[in-house]
Amino acid sequence: DADVTQTPRNRITKTGKRIMLECSQTKGHDRMYWYRQDPGLGLRLIYYSFDVKDINKGEISDGYSVSRQAQAKFSLSLESAIPNQTALYFCATSEAGEAFFGQGTRLTVV
Amino acid sequence: GENVEQHPSTLSVQEGDSAVIKCTYSDSASNYFPWYKQELGKRPQLIIDIRSNVGEKKDQRIAVTLNKTAKHFSLHITETQPEDSAVYFCAARIDTGGFKTIFGAGTRLFVKA
Numbered sequence: 001d002a003d004v005t006q007t008p009r010n011r012i013t014k015t016g017k018r019i020m021l022e023c024s025q026t027k028g029h030d031r032m033y034w035y036r037q038d039p040g041l042g043l044r045l046i047y048y049s050f051d052v053k054d055i056n057k058g059e060i061s062d063g064y065s066v067s068r069q070a071q072a073k074f075s076l077s078l079e080s081a082i083p084n085q086t087a088l089y090f091c092a093t094s095e096a097g098e099a100f101f102g103q104g105t106r107l108t109v110v
Numbered sequence: 111g112e113n114v115e116q117h118p119s120t121l122s123v124q125e126g127d128s129a130v131i132k133c134t135y136s137d138s139a140s141n142y143f144p145w146y147k148q149e150l151g152k153r154p155q156l157i158i159d160i161r162s163n164v165g166e167k168k169d170q171r172i173a174v175t176l177n178k179t180a181k182h183f184s185l186h187i188t189e190t191q192p193e194d195s196a197v198y199f200c201a202a203r204i205d206t207g208g209f210k211t212i213f214g215a216g217t218r219l220f221v222k223a
């Protein structure tokens with residue numbers, strides 16, 4: 001199922017580096033989300049976008065920024081990566097109900 | 111603020127037994143409650159959902175109940191099988207002009223053969 005595609009799938013980066021995670025979708029959904037998954041903390045919302053001109057902060061937006069380049073593309077940036085941003089990141093889209101997730105990006109900040 | 115609490119964090123059952131996972135939510139404006147299953151190394155996928163105008167929904171071995179007054183909803187899995195072993199997430203969706211979904215912390219279910 002390649003409806004929601006994240007790149008890269010895995011990334012190791014150094015503290016202080018800027019990194020961008022990309023997400024593209026072919027489902028035609030207006031709503032896109034970035035979540036972070038940590039053991040014992042579940043999925044926490046970082047940013048979400050209801051359309052190209054709409055960006056909203058989620059629960060844990062500090063240290064992150066996003067760009068909605070088109071309806072189908074929503075990228076997440078870490079301006080200056082730090083070790084506690086090591087996590088599994090999921091992009092998701094939704095319309096009226098179910099959320100559809102990408103495969104995830106495993107990011108390690110050393 | 112918006113919050114979804116999920117219990118237990120870990121659940122171990124014998125094959126054939128039932129498993130129950132409970133969630134509570136804080137925002138009374140929540141109107142849609144999906145449950146996701148995440149197998150090891152894979153993305154979360156929807157297994158069942160319930161809307162606020164319904165009290166119970168069943169799909170084969172899986173059922174979900176909703177108590178809007180108590181802001182409480184539960185996932186019930188009967189006749190558990192080893193392939194049910196996974197992490198389960200509850201969620202509550204709030205309609206704020208768009209849809210924002212808040213997830214619980216997850217329950218790791220182990221089904222012992």
